[in-house]
Every structure is written in structure tokens, then in C-alpha cells.
Amino acid sequence: MRRLYPWLMVCLLLLGAGGLSAQTNTGDCPPLPLGLTGDAYTYYVGVGDAYAARNQSTLALTAYTCAIDAQPDYAPAYARRGLAQTVLGDADAAIADFNRALDLDETLLEGYINRGIFYTRAGNYALAIGDFTLVVSLDPQNTLGLQNRAMVHAIEGNFDLALADLDQAINLAPDDPAPYAARAAIYSAYALQDYQRFLDASGDQKASLPAGTPGEVLAAVDNSIRSGSVDVWIALLRAGQ
Amino acid sequence: MVKKSLFILVISLLIGVGALSAQDATPTPIPLPPPPVCPAFEGQSADIRAGYYMGEGIAYLNTNQLSSAERSFTCIIRVIDPAYFPAYMARGLTYTRLRDFARAQQDYNQAIQRQPDSVAAVNNRGVVFALQFDYERAARDFESALELDSGYLRAVNNRAIIYTLLGDYDAAITLLEERVQSTQISGVLEQYRDPERASDAGPILFDPLAGRLYALLGIVYSARSLDKYQDYIELESYANRFPDERISAASGALESRFTFELRLDDGSWLLLDEALTE
Numbered sequence: 001m002r003r004l005y006p007w008l009m010v011c012l013l014l015l016g017a018g019g020l021s022a023q024t025n026t027g028d029c030p031p032l033p034l035g036l037t038g039d040a041y042t043y044y045v046g047v048g049d050a051y052a053a054r055n056q057s058t059l060a061l062t063a064y065t066c067a068i069d070a071q072p073d074y075a076p077a078y079a080r081r082g083l084a085q086t087v088l089g090d091a092d093a094a095i096a097d098f099n100r101a102l103d104l105d106e107t108l109l110e111g112y113i114n115r116g117i118f119y120t121r122a123g124n125y126a127l128a129i130g131d132f133t134l135v136v137s138l139d140p141q142n143t144l145g146l147q148n149r150a151m152v153h154a155i156e157g158n159f160d161l162a163l164a165d166l167d168q169a170i171n172l173a174p175d176d177p178a179p180y181a182a183r184a185a186i187y188s189a190y191a192l193q194d195y196q197r198f199l200d201a202s203g204d205q206k207a208s209l210p211a212g213t214p215g216e217v218l219a220a221v222d223n224s225i226r227s228g229s230v231d232v233w234i235a236l237l238r239a240g241q
Numbered sequence: 242m243v244k245k246s247l248f249i250l251v252i253s254l255l256i257g258v259g260a261l262s263a264q265d266a267t268p269t270p271i272p273l274p275p276p277p278v279c280p281a282f283e284g285q286s287a288d289i290r291a292g293y294y295m296g297e298g299i300a301y302l303n304t305n306q307l308s309s310a311e312r313s314f315t316c317i318i319r320v321i322d323p324a325y326f327p328a329y330m331a332r333g334l335t336y337t338r339l340r341d342f343a344r345a346q347q348d349y350n351q352a353i354q355r356q357p358d359s360v361a362a363v364n365n366r367g368v369v370f371a372l373q374f375d376y377e378r379a380a381r382d383f384e385s386a387l388e389l390d391s392g393y394l395r396a397v398n399n400r401a402i403i404y405t406l407l408g409d410y411d412a413a414i415t416l417l418e419e420r421v422q423s424t425q426i427s428g429v430l431e432q433y434r435d436p437e438r439a440s441d442a443g444p445i446l447f448d449p450l451a452g453r454l455y456a457l458l459g460i461v462y463s464a465r466s467l468d469k470y471q472d473y474i475e476l477e478s479y480a481n482r483f484p485d486e487r488i489s490a491a492s493g494a495l496e497s498r499f500t501f502e503l504r505l506d507d508g509s510w511l512l513l514d515e516a517l518t519e
Contacts, residue, residue: 031518033295035327038288046281046296046313054304063300 029066041071057087075104079111086118109135128152143169147179162186211235279316287322310335326355345369360389361514364396372508376403394450395512410465417458424451467495
């Protein structure tokens with residue numbers, strides 16, 4: 001038995017090494033550029049970011065894995081790979097990556113932001129709000145945290161809270177286009193709420209809206225702003241009685 | 242009289258200025274827009290940052306997001322390290338694909354300035370000249386590339402095409418035949434044709450660019466044939482005779498080929514060196 005024990009250890013070690021190499025297989029890594037003078041990991045992070053921006057999550061995942069192979073302590077690569085895993089639907093791998101990223105760097109904002117996105121997509125809104133709130137606490141100027149939290153508030157029907165976050169994001173970064181689109185969506189939600197109130201107050205869920213359907217009104221308002229036509233507003237005037 | 246002299250002087254000066262600027266061969270520098278915002282790995286070394294933007298740019302290039310790729314490479318050139326040779330090569334390629342030849346030429350100039358022995362940079366600049374129908378400067382670059390590396394088949398391909406476009410079929414054929422010999426591609430063909438070759442013998446590996454030499458030779462011979470057919474048809478027309486219909490048909494078929502599939506002046510037969518990665 002004593003003789004067998006060292007062999008068993010060797011076998012276990014070999015199996016372990018095999019398992020490790022399977023996880024860190026660099027065979028699929030994109031080739032490095034000619035004349036690259038820096039570390040490979042930043043190159044792979046760049047590749048991954050470009051593919052992620054194009055929604056090519058499988059390629060992004062491969063590139064982030066290569067970055068991790070080249071620099072296993074670089075926390076943002078795990079946070080970004082986690083997001084790619086999220087998009088590809090591998091929840092376990094995603095959460096493992098987010099946790100690894102935050103183990104390496106507990107102040108890594110993109111780790112919390114991407115994990116918050118994961119929780120949002122998974123329907124865990126309380127956890128998502130927790131992550132986005134942590135981001136805003138760590139960095140009160142962080143407009144991504146504010147916008148993402150606003151979207152979770154919107155999902156939960158808390159449009160006032162959503163609007164407050166988006167107003168703050170817009171005040172912080174008035175040149176950033178994204179929060180305007182998000183706030184426009186919240187205004188649309190308010191609009192639909194009021195249309196529903198109109199129908200409820202009319203006592204007829206099929207009542208005709210005074211200036212047309214919500215879609216028609218939006219198009220008419222757009223036309224009014226562009227051409228100066230006031231028809232949509234005229235349609236909403238009420239006669240004296 | 243004084244007024245008249247002054248008037249003539251002013252006119253002469255104006256004409257002189259106009260003539261000078263017309264003679265000025267230096268290309269007008271393209272005005273630079275403000276540098277892009279490049280926040281990745283800010284505060285870290287130029288190598289690390291350049292690596293990131295090379296990765297981003299090459300991935301964008303691979304997915305045909307050319308404007309994004311241009312922005313990534315410009316980050317390196319304008320913000321991180323203006324001496325980074327691979328970024329000029331990559332952006333030159335991006336501009337070539339965008340058909341922005343003036344900017345591509347500038348980038349390859351910069352690349353050659355930094356690495357004068359870069360055969361890829363010299364070849365690619367030659368392609369950019371050829372795409373602008375500047376065959377003289379294109380030919381000079383392909384010659385320079387072959388001086389740097391006589392076995393560089395992209396420049397052989399490109400030089401042969403320029404010879405053919407200029408009607409120097411003999412020079413094109415000589416160049417291509419020489420390279421067929423030096424690459425020993427004919428030996429590969431012989432081995433495949435060897436009746437003794439085992440039926441289960443594996444493939445013989447060869448450089449596809451070497452194989453392409455045969456295709457180019459065929460094109461050049463065809464171009465020369467077309468010229469000869471047309472000479473014959475022209476002669477018959479001077480003699481007020483109808484040319485032999487078979488030759489007219491062959492000439493027409495070849496002319497059609499050189500208008501479409503084998504059109505040599507549309508750039509599609511030129512070979513850029515697109516190897517940005519190992």
C-alpha cells in the first residue's frame with residue numbers, strides 16, 4: 001500500500017495538470033500581431049472588446065479566455081468574459097467569472113456592473129439593484145451604474161425612481177447620448193400609463209383616444225416639432241361648455 | 242506709366258504664384274481631425290496600450306468594421322506611440338480597403354520611413370499606386386520589394402501585372418518563368434503527375450502563391466494572344482477584307498474575358514500583404 005501511494009499521487013497530479021491545461025487551452029487563440037511589443041493579454045482584451053461591441057459573444061469569449069491564459073490575475077478580463085457567458089446563456093460560468101473578477105479586485109466597477117446585468121437578465125432584480133447601487137456608492141459619477149439601475153427600476157414599474165437616476169446620469173454627462181434614449185423610453189412608459197388612465201376614466205377600454213393611438217400621437221408630435229404643424233395639439237383642445 | 246508697370250508686376254506675381262503651386266509635386270497634407278478619445282489602459286505603458294488597440298483594430302478589421310478599425314489604429318498613432326510601425330501597416334490596410342488611397346499612401350510612407358526594409362510596406366504602397374493608375378511608381382515599388390526579397394511572390398505577381406497592363410508581355414513572362422524555376426513549383430506538378438506515385442500518397446504542400454504563377458502566365462499569354470488577334474483584325478480591315486471569323490470569335494471571347502473576369506486594371510489581381518498577425 002505504501003508503494004502504491006506515491007504512484008497514486010503522481011497520477012492525481014498528472015490528472016490535475018491535464019485538467020488545468022484543458023481549461024487554459026490557448027490553441028484557439030487568435031494569432032498575435034507581427035511586431036507586438038507589449039503583453040499578449042491587452043491585445044486579447046482588445047480583440048474581445050471589439051467582438052463584444054459587435055455582439056459576437058462566442059469570439060469575444062475566446063479572446064477573453066486567451067487574455068486570462070496570458071494574464072490570470074487581470075480581473076477585467078473575467079468581468080468581460082462573464083458578460084459574454086451571460087449573453088451565451090451559461091449562467092454558472094458567468095457567475096464564476098464575476099466572482100473571480102471581484103475576488104481579484106473587490107473595487108472593480110465593471111465586475112459589479114456586468115454582474116448586475118447578469119442578475120437583471122436572470123430576473124434577480126433585488127441583487128441587480130444591489131450591484132448597481134454599490135457601483136454608484138463606490139463612484140457617484142458612474143453613469144453606467146445609474147442608467148442600469150434605472151432600467152431595473154423601470155422593469156419593476158418604478159418609473160419615478162428610474163427617471164431620477166436618468167436625470168442624474170444626464171446631469172453628470174450631458175454629452176453621453178445613451179441616457180437620453182433611456183429617459184425617452186421612461187417618458188413613453190409614463191405616456192402609456194396616462195393613456196391607460198384615460199381608458200379607465202372613460203369607462204370604456206375601447207374608447208378612441210382624442211389625438212389618435214399612442215404611436216400616431218408620437219409620429220404627430222415628431223411632425224409638429226419638425227414642420228411646425230400644430231394639428232396634434234389642436235386636436236387636444238377642449239371646447240367651453 | 243508707373244501705374245501700368247505696377248499693374249504688370251502684380252499680374253506677373255500672381256501668374257508666378259500660380260505657376261509655382263502647379264509645379265509643386267509635394268502632395269497636399271491631409272488635414273488632421275482632432276485625435277480620438279482612447280481611454281483603454283490609460284496611465285499604463287505605451288506597449289500595453291498599443292497592444293490593446295492593435296487587438297481591437299484587428300478584430301474590427303476582421304469583421305469589416307473599417308471606421309472602427311481606423312479609430313483603433315489612430316489611437317496608437319495619434320495618442321499612444323507615433324513610432325509604432327505595425328499601426329501604420331494596419332491603418333494603411335484599413336484605408337486601402339476603404340479606398341482612401343491618399344491616406345493609405347501616407348501611412349505606408351510612414352511605415353517605410355520607420356522600417357525601410359519592410360517588403361510588405363513597399364509592396365502595399367505599390368498596390369496603392371497601382372490602384373490610382375500610377376503604374377510607374379507602382380512598378381518602382383514592386384521592383385524595390387523584389388530587391389529586398391527576390392522570393393517575395395506578391396511583388397512578383399504585382400510586377401507581372403503592371404508589365405502586362407503596360408503591354409510588356411515579354412518582361413512579364415520572363416519574370417514569371419524565372420520564379421516558376423526558382424520556386425520549384427514545376428517539380429511539385431511533376432511529382433503529382435508521376436505515374437509511379439502511390440495512390441495513397443499524402444498531399445504535397447506548396448505555396449499557393451507559387452501555384453498562382455502558372456495562372457498569371459496563362460493570363461499574360463492570353464493578353465498577348467489578344468494583341469496578336471487584334472493586330473491581324475486591324476490589318477484585314479486596312480485591306481478592306483473581313484477577318485477570319487474563327488479569329489474574330491476567339492478575339493471577341495478573349496476581349497470579353499479581359500473586360501470582366503481577367504480585367505487587370507481594377508485592382509482585383511493585385512496582392513496586398515495583409516499579414517498583420519503571426
